[in-house]
Amino acid sequence: MSTPILEIRDLHVQVEDKEILKGVDLVVPAGEVHAIMGRNGSGKSTLSNAITGRDGYEVTEGDILLEGKSILELEADERAAAGLFMAFQYPIEIPGVATMTFLKSAMNAQRKARGEDELTTPEFMKAVQGAAKDLSIDKDMLKRALNVGFSGGEKKRAEVLQMALLEPRMCILDETDSGLDIDALQVVSEGVNRLRAPNRSMLVITHYQRLLNHIVPDRVHVFSDGRIVESGDKELALELEAKGYAAYDPVAA
Amino acid sequence: MTDQKPILTGAEKALLAQLEQAGQSAGAHEFAIAGLPTRRVESYHYSDLRSLLTQVPLLAVAADVAPGTESPAPYLSDAVCLDMVNGRVSIPGNMPAGLVVKEISGSVLSERDDALVRLNRGLAGQAVHIQFEGDVGWTVLVSRHLSGDACHVVDGVDVIVAPGASGTLVEMFDSSDAAHLGNHATRVRLGEGARFTHVIIDLCARAVRHFHSLEYDLGTNASMRNLIVNSGASLSRVQMFGRFSGSRAHGDFTGLNLVDEGQHCDITFDLGHAVPDTTSRELFKSVARNRARAVFQGKIVVDPVAQKTDAKMMAQGLMLSEGAQILTKPELEIFADDVQCGHGCTCGELDSDTLFYLMSRGIPRAEAESMLIRAFLQELFDPLENDELVGRLEAIVANWLENGSASAGAGKAD
Numbered sequence A: 001m002s003t004p005i006l007e008i009r010d011l012h013v014q015v016e017d018k019e020i021l022k023g024v025d026l027v028v029p030a031g032e033v034h035a036i037m038g039r040n041g042s043g044k045s046t047l048s049n050a051i052t053g054r055d056g057y058e059v060t061e062g063d064i065l066l067e068g069k070s071i072l073e074l075e076a077d078e079r080a081a082a083g084l085f086m087a088f089q090y091p092i093e094i095p096g097v098a099t100m101t102f103l104k105s106a107m108n109a110q111r112k113a114r115g116e117d118e119l120t121t122p123e124f125m126k127a128v129q130g131a132a133k134d135l136s137i138d139k140d141m142l143k144r145a146l147n148v149g150f151s152g153g154e155k156k157r158a159e160v161l162q163m164a165l166l167e168p169r170m171c172i173l174d175e176t177d178s179g180l181d182i183d184a185l186q187v188v189s190e191g192v193n194r195l196r197a198p199n200r201s202m203l204v205i206t207h208y209q210r211l212l213n214h215i216v217p218d219r220v221h222v223f224s225d226g227r228i229v230e231s232g233d234k235e236l237a238l239e240l241e242a243k244g245y246a247a248y249d250p251v252a253a
Numbered sequence B: 001m002t003d004q005k006p007i008l009t010g011a012e013k014a015l016l017a018q019l020e021q022a023g024q025s026a027g028a029h030e031f032a033i034a035g036l037p038t039r040r041v042e043s044y045h046y047s048d049l050r051s052l053l054t055q056v057p058l059l060a061v062a063a064d065v066a067p068g069t070e071s072p073a074p075y076l077s078d079a080v081c082l083d084m085v086n087g088r089v090s091i092p093g094n095m096p097a098g099l100v101v102k103e104i105s106g107s108v109l110s111e112r113d114d115a116l117v118r119l120n121r122g123l124a125g126q127a128v129h130i131q132f133e134g135d136v137g138w139t140v141l142v143s144r145h146l147s148g149d150a151c152h153v154v155d156g157v158d159v160i161v162a163p164g165a166s167g168t169l170v171e172m173f174d175s176s177d178a179a180h181l182g183n184h185a186t187r188v189r190l191g192e193g194a195r196f197t198h199v200i201i202d203l204c205a206r207a208v209r210h211f212h213s214l215e216y217d218l219g220t221n222a223s224m225r226n227l228i229v230n231s232g233a234s235l236s237r238v239q240m241f242g243r244f245s246g247s248r249a250h251g252d253f254t255g256l257n258l259v260d261e262g263q264h265c266d267i268t269f270d271l272g273h274a275v276p277d278t279t280s281r282e283l284f285k286s287v288a289r290n291r292a293r294a295v296f297q298g299k300i301v302v303d304p305v306a307q308k309t310d311a312k313m314m315a316q317g318l319m320l321s322e323g324a325q326i327l328t329k330p331e332l333e334i335f336a337d338d339v340q341c342g343h344g345c346t347c348g349e350l351d352s353d354t355l356f357y358l359m360s361r362g363i364p365r366a367e368a369e370s371m372l373i374r375a376f377l378q379e380l381f382d383p384l385e386n387d388e389l390v391g392r393l394e395a396i397v398a399n400w401l402e403n404g405s406a407s408a409g410a411g412k413a414d
C-alpha cells in the first residue's frame, strides 16, 4: 500500500489553554477526497489551522504526517512548500499588496524552497491567465490589492485560483462553498474537480451536502466536539442532511 | 523661585561660543539663559535636546570645502541639481526658463520661539534661493553633503513658488562618517494657486545629528504635498511650521520615521489654519526596529476666523521589536465652531493573521514581513507622481529591510 498523503494520529490541540481537538485520527490516501461535516464550533477550522501550522494552535499530543513525514516542527511556509494548501474559511484582505505580486512571490518562494528554478514573468503570466480563465475570474480583480474589496464569492474563487497555481499535494478547503451563489458553486466545484489527481488529496470541510453533489467525496467524516465520531461513504452526507447532528452530540454527563 | 543660571552642558557651551563669535550677543545672552530645550518644553517633550545632543563640532567655514568634488550619477535624472557642501552652495551656470536660483546669505527662517530656529537664525551662513515661475513644473534636487571631519553646518533653502506656478523640490542629506551637526532650514512660500511637492530625505551616516526646520506659507488656492523621510542620523528632528494664509488652499503633510538600533528620530508638526475654508491631511508613519525611538508630535491650530477648516491627522506606528519605541502626541486646538477636524492614532505589531496568510502560501516569514512593511508604507509614496522618485524611496525601504531581518526576536511562538 502506498503512503497516504495525509495522516493524522491522535491529534490533541489547545488554543489559548483550552483543548479544542481531543484525539483526531484521519487517513487520507493518495488521490482521495474526504469530506468533514459537523456542527459550528466542533473544531473543523481548528483542525485545518493546526495542520497548516498557525501560531497559537498548540499540538499537545499526536502527530500530523504529510506523505509519511511529520510536519509538526515545520513553519507554515515550510509546510506549504512541502505541498500543503488551505483555502481559508475567511480569506484575509491585505491592502497595499498587489494580487499579482503576491501570487508571484508565493509561487517562486515555494519553487525556491524545493530547489526549483523561479518562474519567468511570461511563464507566470501565462499560468495566472489560464487559471483565472478556468475560474471565470475577471482580469480587473487581479489588478487589485489582495482580496481587498473582493465580494465573498470572489474571495473564495481567488482561493481556488491560488490552489490551482500552487499545485499542492494536499488541499484543505474550509467551507469554500459558503457565500457562493449557485453558478459560482458550479464554477468553483469544476475548478476543484479539475485539480483531482492520483497524487493529490483533498479534505473538504462543508456544512452542505449540496457541495458534495459537485465534488463527490470518497469518504465522509462526522466531526463532533473535537473528534471524528463517524465515518462512511458519500451516503453518510445524505443521512446527515436528513437527520442532523443530534445523534452524534456528546452525551451530557 | 531661584534665578540661578543653569549649568550649561558642554554642547551648550560650544553653541554659546559659536553665537558669541558670530557677533550674536543678544542671541547668545538669550541662549545662555534658556540653553537647549529639555522635556519641560512642550514641543520637545520626547526629544530632550539637552541630554540627547552631547557634543557640538566646530562651525563649518567656507574655506573647509574642496570645490568641485566628484559628482555621482544624478539621483533623479530629470532634475535640476544643486549641491551644498558643508553649507556652501554651488549653482550651475545655465538655469532653464522658469527657474530662478541664486545664492543669498543669512537664515531663511522667520523669528519664532524655538531653540533650533534661533540657532539657525544666529549662525546661518549661506542659503540658496529658488523661485519657480510658470507651470513647467521643474524638479529641483538640492543635495546637502556634510563632508570631511565633523563640523556644524547651518544653512538654508528659500523657495518661492510664484502665483500659478508649480514645482517639485527634493532635498537630500548625506554625509561622511563623522559626528556632524546639521541645523538646516527650508522656507517655502506658495503664491496664489501655486502647486508644490516637497520631498525631504535624510540618509546621513549614523554618527550625524540632523536638525531641519521647515516653514510653509500657503496662499489662496495653493496646494502642496510633502513627505519627510527620516532614516539616517543617530539623532534627528525635522520640525515643520505650516500656515495657511489664503483661503481654499490645501496641504497634504506626510512623513516617515524609519528607525533602527540606537536612533532617535523626531518629526514635529505645527500647522495653523489661520483663514477660512482651508483643508489639510496629515499622515505620519513610523517603523521602528530594535532599540530605536520614533517620535511624532502633531499640532493643528484652527484660529477663530478659520471657519470651514477641514483637517484630519493620522499617525500610524509599526513596532518590529520589543525594544522599539514609538511615541506619538497629536493635538488639535480648535477655536472656530464650523470645522471638521479629527485625529487618529494606531500603533502595533504586524498583524499575525495576515502574516499567517502569506506564510501559508509558502512565503517565508522574513519575506512576508517585508511585504507587509512595504504595503504599510505604500500610501505615503503612491501619491507622488514622479515614478523615479518613488523608485528611489522604495529602494531606501528595501535597503533598510535587507540590513537585517525585520523579525528580530519574533521567532515561532514556542
Ligand SMILES: Nc1ncnc2c1ncn2[C@@H]1O[C@H](COP(=O)(O)OP(=O)(O)OP(=O)(O)O)[C@@H](O)[C@H]1O
Binding pocket: A015, A016, A018, A020, A038, A039, A040, A041, A042, A043, A044, A045, A046, A047, A089
Ligand atoms: N483563538 C481562539 N481562542 C479561543 N477559542 C477558540 C479560538 N479559536 C477557536 N476557538 C474555539 O474552538 C472551537 C472550535 O472552533 P472552530 O473554528 O474550529 O469551529 P468550526 O467547526 O470550524 O466551526 P464553524 O462551522 O462555525 O466554522 C469553538 O468553540 C471556538 O470558540
Ligand SMILES: [Mg+2]
Binding pocket: A044, A045, A046, A089, A174
Ligand atoms: Mg470553521
